[in-house]
Amino acid sequence: MSFFNKVLFLIAFNLFVQNSHAALTIEISEGVSSALPVAIVPFSSTGAPVNISAVVNADLERSGYFKMMAEQAMPSKPNAASAVNFNEWQAASQNYLVIGQLADAGGGQYNIQFQLFDVYKSGQLLGYRMTSTAADLRKTAHHISDLIFEKLTGKKGVFSGRIAYITTTNPASKQQSHQLQVADADGFNPQTIATSVEPLMSPSWSPDGKKIAYVSFERKTAAIYVQTLASGERARVAEFPGINGAPAWSPDGTRLALTLSKDGSPDIFILNLSTHALTKLTRSFSIDTEPSWSPDGNSIVFTSDRGGKPQIYIVSSQGGEEKRLTFSGSYNARASFSPDGRNLVMVHGNGNDYRIAVMDMSNKSINVLTSGRSDESPSFAPNGSMILYASKKGGTAFLSAVSIDGKIQQRLLFNSGEVREPSWGP
Amino acid sequence: MKLNKTIIALAISALVLSACSDTDEKDTSLLDGNLNANSGINDASTSGLNKGYGMNGSAMSGNGDYASTLGPEFNDPNNPLSKRTIYFMLDSSEVMPDFINVISAHSQYLIANPAQHITLEGNGDERGSREYNIALGEQRAKSVASLMKARGVSESQLNIVSYGEEKPAVLGNNEAAWEKNRRVEVAYQPR
Numbered sequence: 301m302s303f304f305n306k307v308l309f310l311i312a313f314n315l316f317v318q319n320s321h322a323a324l325t326i327e328i329s330e331g332v333s334s335a336l337p338v339a340i341v342p343f344s345s346t347g348a349p350v351n352i353s354a355v356v357n358a359d360l361e362r363s364g365y366f367k368m369m370a371e372q373a374m375p376s377k378p379n380a381a382s383a384v385n386f387n388e389w390q391a392a393s394q395n396y397l398v399i400g401q402l403a404d405a406g407g408g409q410y411n412i413q414f415q416l417f418d419v420y421k422s423g424q425l426l427g428y429r430m431t432s433t434a435a436d437l438r439k440t441a442h443h444i445s446d447l448i449f450e451k452l453t454g455k456k457g458v459f460s461g462r463i464a465y466i467t468t469t470n471p472a473s474k475q476q477s478h479q480l481q482v483a484d485a486d487g488f489n490p491q492t493i494a495t496s497v498e499p500l501m502s503p504s505w506s507p508d509g510k511k512i513a514y515v516s517f518e519r520k521t522a523a524i525y526v527q528t529l530a531s532g533e534r535a536r537v538a539e540f541p542g543i544n545g546a547p548a549w550s551p552d553g554t555r556l557a558l559t560l561s562k563d564g565s566p567d568i569f570i571l572n573l574s575t576h577a578l579t580k581l582t583r584s585f586s587i588d589t590e591p592s593w594s595p596d597g598n599s600i601v602f603t604s605d606r607g608g609k610p611q612i613y614i615v616s617s618q619g620g621e622e623k624r625l626t627f628s629g630s631y632n633a634r635a636s637f638s639p640d641g642r643n644l645v646m647v648h649g650n651g652n653d654y655r656i657a658v659m660d661m662s663n664k665s666i667n668v669l670t671s672g673r674s675d676e677s678p679s680f681a682p683n684g685s686m687i688l689y690a691s692k693k694g695g696t697a698f699l700s701a702v703s704i705d706g707k708i709q710q711r712l713l714f715n716s717g718e719v720r721e722p723s724w725g726p
Numbered sequence: 727m728k729l730n731k732t733i734i735a736l737a738i739s740a741l742v743l744s745a746c747s748d749t750d751e752k753d754t755s756l757l758d759g760n761l762n763a764n765s766g767i768n769d770a771s772t773s774g775l776n777k778g779y780g781m782n783g784s785a786m787s788g789n790g791d792y793a794s795t796l797g798p799e800f801n802d803p804n805n806p807l808s809k810r811t812i813y814f815m816l817d818s819s820e821v822m823p824d825f826i827n828v829i830s831a832h833s834q835y836l837i838a839n840p841a842q843h844i845t846l847e848g849n850g851d852e853r854g855s856r857e858y859n860i861a862l863g864e865q866r867a868k869s870v871a872s873l874m875k876a877r878g879v880s881e882s883q884l885n886i887v888s889y890g891e892e893k894p895a896v897l898g899n900n901e902a903a904w905e906k907n908r909r910v911e912v913a914y915q916p917r
Binding site: 674 | 857858864886888893
């Protein structure tokens with residue numbers, strides 16, 4: 301399957317998904333060489349507003365783990381298990397087969413049923429029947445993708461997740477406007493949760509996915525806000541003189557680590573969100589910023605230029621000795637832990653190029669995953685398999701994703717405006 | 727392999743039957759538990775959006791070119807007061823000698839006009855991480871502020887904000903753009 305490498309698969313969702321509101325398209329620029337052949341037969345449906353099987357097909361293709369069979373190449377299009385002839389799917393070199401049905405149950409409800417088969421073993425691996433409102437059909441499709449992905453790879457799927465990011469419209473004019481948006485992991489259903497003519501920065505998801513902390517300059521000074529997604533309600537939690545930046549939620553959701561320069565140089569502080577108590581964690585005379593918690597909440601990594609150049613340091617979240625972690629590369633910044641705590645992802649610079657790199661915490665070796673000139677803001681998917689980041693090429697800013705081993709590369713293309721600072725939600 | 731354990735090697739017709747019963751078993755638990763629990767999110771965010779945190783009205787920058795209204799010296803290209811941007815080298819917050827006379831001229835004006843306030847807006851180029859660039863932009867603004875204070879400007883006349891790489895003067899991914907973006911802007915505040 302080596303031909304799968306380096307082949308561009310352009311998935312233009314809006315071409316084959318009806319009634320959708322695509323904010324972006326996703327290119328898989330590189331996939332795993334062992335991509336599994338999967339055929340998803342278009343589900344039978346009666347006038348449903350979402351083509352569920354097309355959404356599932358796109359999700360699985362985008363993951364880079366699968367080589368999806370084109371509809372035209374299918375030997376037949378069964379919608380019921382009784383109509384499946386495994387021999388013809390074996391002859392078509394497909395390892396797995398998905399069939400399904402979608403039926404209007406009345407009252408705005410749909411019944412969805414799907415089955416996943418192992419073609420060579422002629423047996424069912426998964427079978428589910430579910431109901432969904434019309435509005436939730438895409439969500440249901442992503443859920444089906446998660447179920448299939450986990451069954452076939454043993455890893456949790458992330459298709460049901462959401463991403464937050466910042467966009468700028470009219471970036472070249474004085475009329476520019478910045479938006480904090482939240483969208484499904486495939487870029488659909490983008491919703492603007494905050495808008496400002498002054499910059500918005502550094503969105504950070506609460507661990508329960510219900511809130512986002514971010515930096516806003518709307519009052520012509522930096523301030524940190526915490527906004528509840530469901531109600532739109534928000535609170536200004538930090539507006540000290542100087543920098544109020546880089547908010548990062550503690551894994552238990554009770555505290556924010558952040559950067560304040562109210563005492564002089566930027567230092568890392570911890571803000572207790574219920575008591576509003578502020579604890580100073582670092583006290584160097586240099587730049588200390590970009591805190592991020594370890595998954596167990598015991599440690600915080602941060603960027604500091606105390607050694608002359610920005611490098612990654614680690615300190616107990618209770619305070620104490622600060623130890624340098626990175627020694628390779630002249631620029632290492634904005635580190636964050638993988639969900640299992642075994643790796644750190646960071647921006648790794650050599651003086652000219654800024655790329656996304658992963659450091660193995662056990663032996664401190666650094667593996668550079670990307671090849672851009674200005675890659676930044678890496679964010680792990682909740683299952684730790686992919687890293688979302690921002691990139692620039694030819695004056696265009698876009699989002700990309702790379703697998704933790706660097707083998708799968710995706711590019712997310714937005715229809716308009718600049719897009720940056722992606723953050724993968726829980 | 728784990729898959730083997732879940733697969734019962736039977737004739738296809740038998741499998742289909744077992745498939746259907748499998749389907750039925752998992753039915754409701756999946757649905758009502760997961761999907762419906764999530765379903766509030768979209769609507770809710772939308773209502774959050776409609777309640778609105780559009781800051782368009784209040785945040786409009788009103789002092790863009792206020793300095794040019796202060797007097798002819800601010801518009802005379804031969805007067806250092808007409809220069810209100812101080813540029814910096816890569817990853818540096820050290821003021822270059824070329825800009826000392828600009829800082830001195832603004833300092834003298836501020837000393838002579840103690841009611842006048844300025845904001846020193848620190849900025850950086852797009853390379854590297856954004857929050858680190860915020861810190862770097864603040865260092866640049868503080869470098870300018872300390873030179874002004876050394877010349878006798880009152881601290882109360884000086885306000886500092888860093889926009890990092892968030893407000894580029896010039897768009898572009900090359901050195902020509904970057905060098906124009908590593909800067910401190912001297913923004914005179916309306917009195």
